[in-house]
Amino acid sequence: MLSSTSLRLVSDGVLHLGTGSVLEQAFRAHAPQVATMALRILGRREEADDLVQDVFMKAGKWLSRLNDPAAVRAWLLKVTVRLAWRRLRMRRWRVTLGFEGSYDYVELAHNGYPSPEDSAFLAEVYRILDRMPARERLAWSLRHVHGERLEDVAERCACSLATAKRWIASAQARLEKEVGHV
Amino acid sequence: MSDLAERVRAVGEQVDAGYDARRTEEALSGLNARLGRRRTRRIALGSGLAALCLLASASWALRTWQASHGSRAQHRAAPAGALFALADGSVVMPLDSRSRVVAKSVSPRLVELELLAGSAHFDVAPNHKREFHVSAGRVGITVVGTRFSVERLGERTVVAVEGGRVRVEWERGQQILDPGERGTFPPMEKAAEETGQFAPTPEPEAPTLEPRAGSARAAADWRALANHGEFTAAYRLLHDQGKAMARANLDDLLLAADVARRAGHAADSVPYLEKALATHAGDARSAVVAFTLGRVRLADLHDPAGAAAAFARARAAAPRGPLAEDALAREVEARFRSGDRYRARALAEEYVETWPAGAHLNAVRHFGGLP
Numbered sequence: 305m306l307s308s309t310s311l312r313l314v315s316d317g318v319l320h321l322g323t324g325s326v327l328e329q330a331f332r333a334h335a336p337q338v339a340t341m342a343l344r345i346l347g348r349r350e351e352a353d354d355l356v357q358d359v360f361m362k363a364g365k366w367l368s369r370l371n372d373p374a375a376v377r378a379w380l381l382k383v384t385v386r387l388a389w390r391r392l393r394m395r396r397w398r399v400t401l402g403f404e405g406s407y408d409y410v411e412l413a414h415n416g417y418p419s420p421e422d423s424a425f426l427a428e429v430y431r432i433l434d435r436m437p438a439r440e441r442l443a444w445s446l447r448h449v450h451g452e453r454l455e456d457v458a459e460r461c462a463c464s465l466a467t468a469k470r471w472i473a474s475a476q477a478r479l480e481k482e483v484g485h486v
Numbered sequence: 487m488s489d490l491a492e493r494v495r496a497v498g499e500q501v502d503a504g505y506d507a508r509r510t511e512e513a514l515s516g517l518n519a520r521l522g523r524r525r526t527r528r529i530a531l532g533s534g535l536a537a538l539c540l541l542a543s544a545s546w547a548l549r550t551w552q553a554s555h556g557s558r559a560q561h562r563a564a565p566a567g568a569l570f571a572l573a574d575g576s577v578v579m580p581l582d583s584r585s586r587v588v589a590k591s592v593s594p595r596l597v598e599l600e601l602l603a604g605s606a607h608f609d610v611a612p613n614h615k616r617e618f619h620v621s622a623g624r625v626g627i628t629v630v631g632t633r634f635s636v637e638r639l640g641e642r643t644v645v646a647v648e649g650g651r652v653r654v655e656w657e658r659g660q661q662i663l664d665p666g667e668r669g670t671f672p673p674m675e676k677a678a679e680e681t682g683q684f685a686p687t688p689e690p691e692a693p694t695l696e697p698r699a700g701s702a703r704a705a706a707d708w709r710a711l712a713n714h715g716e717f718t719a720a721y722r723l724l725h726d727q728g729k730a731m732a733r734a735n736l737d738d739l740l741l742a743a744d745v746a747r748r749a750g751h752a753a754d755s756v757p758y759l760e761k762a763l764a765t766h767a768g769d770a771r772s773a774v775v776a777f778t779l780g781r782v783r784l785a786d787l788h789d790p791a792g793a794a795a796a797f798a799r800a801r802a803a804a805p806r807g808p809l810a811e812d813a814l815a816r817e818v819e820a821r822f823r824s825g826d827r828y829r830a831r832a833l834a835e836e837y838v839e840t841w842p843a844g845a846h847l848n849a850v851r852h853f854g855g856l857p
Binding site: 328331332335336339340342343344349352353356357360361364412422423425426429448449450451476479480483 | 488490491493494495496497498499500501502503505506510511513514516517518520521524
């Protein structure tokens with residue numbers, strides 16, 4: 305575990321959260337954002353929780369090497385996207401090989417939000433997303449579910465802006481075509 | 487932005503992982519537990535890897551040790567002037583200036599060499615997966631792992647075996663030579679005729695009351711069996727009529743000794759050999775007899791002191807004979823094995839001085855304790 309002498313590496317927001325190792329403070333500061341992004345990409349709470357753990361397991365190895373404290377959040381979110389992308393690819397392989405069936409995404413609604421109608425709509429969208437290539441789904445989720453800017457989507461997906469736009473447009477076209485017809 | 491996108495954005499903003507303070511602490515506990523398990527796994531993995539590295543290092547060290555010892559052995563067996571030094575450690579050394587050996591085939595399964603002229607010493611590394619064949623004129627020698635010398639003498643070839651066993655083949659026959667044995671091949675026509683006289687006689691003879699005649703027929707029978715390779719049967723006959731050997735000639739005694747040894751009764755061959763030495767001391771073959779006795783005592787009876795005396799007697803019988811070098815080398819070994827290191831060293835020095843490029847130089851240096 306990292307020592308508390310590395311506190312300078314963590315952003316100011318972390319320092320106000322209490323004592324503990326750098327990793328623990330980083331977790332308390334950024335885990336909610338990481339978890340929400342993971343949930344919006346993956347659509348499944350249990351997978352999102354696992355992904356959070358994976359991200360901070362990696363962070364334990366790399367956090368001390370980040371010289372810019374302000375970069376911690378961006379770095380964590382980028383790792384989140386990369387690991388989510390990997391999970392989406394694996395999920396498609398499992399479905400292709402018959403190890404996994406369809407998922408209804410009814411659990412996506414949380415504590416009564418959104419409304420039952422919106423929850424059903426969102427579940428339908430995620431079921432359509434499940435049939436898309438992982439990269440298109442990822443870019444579209446980041447852009448329209450999580451509300452990222454196009455430049456941020458391109459950076460998190462490690463692709464050019466034009467490629468990010470193309471992926472998003474492709475996913476959008478398919479959703480426009482299939483929503484309401486599923 | 488399309489209506490669909492706007493609706494997704496509006497609904498998506500309400501999708502939250504619900505990581506409040508309590509949920510975050512729970513997740514953090516889970517993370518710490520995973521980190522702990524990972525540390526445990528890494529320690530276990532590290533220990534396993536360390537053990538593997540240790541094993542690999544030990545294996546590498548062993549192979550290095552074996553390789554260095556193997557190369558040393560090859561270096562010992564391949565002194566300067568070797569005609570051939572094969573990768574498996576087999577070495578062919580010239581024994582005179584006329585020695586000419588050519589390789590007809592060298593492969594992992596077959597080595598075929600031909601002695602074109604002169605004589606050469608072959609030290610063949612044991613390898614049951616590879617046949618080692620030497621041809622010399624009309625004679626072919628097949629070995630598995632042994633040390634032997636081959637000398638071309640015009641149309642004939644002399645083969646002398648030091649260790650292991652060789653099979654010598656020629657147009658009309660073949661013969662196995664054991665350690666210490668030597669022979670000239672193909673055998674002389676006279677020898678073939680002599681062999682013929684002991685062939686089994688198909689016509690049964692009339693019963694006779696004359697004991698000497700019966701004794702002679704019995705002798706002929708065990709000889710015939712011996713010449714046909716039936717040593718056990720020959721030994722049985724020989725053992726049954728032992729008194730008939732009281733007046734045996736030198737050939738009979740030597741053949742009887744050979745029969746006893748090949749039938750697995752090496753100790754029984756000693757009396758025949760000693761009798762041959764005692765009754766035919768002046769015979770030119772006494773050196774061969776003494777050498778054979780020494781070999782039996784050393785290799786079969788594990789009597790190095792008796793063997794050393796026999797080898798010394800072989801040298802004394804023919805100080806410049808063809809067996810003198812072999813006898814001296816064997817005597818060095820026998821003295822060493824009997825614990826007489828001082829005598830072994832003195833004899834080794836004598837060997838080195840007499841045969842500075844001798845075929846047994848390395849063995850003699852070893853047993854004599856010479857550098």
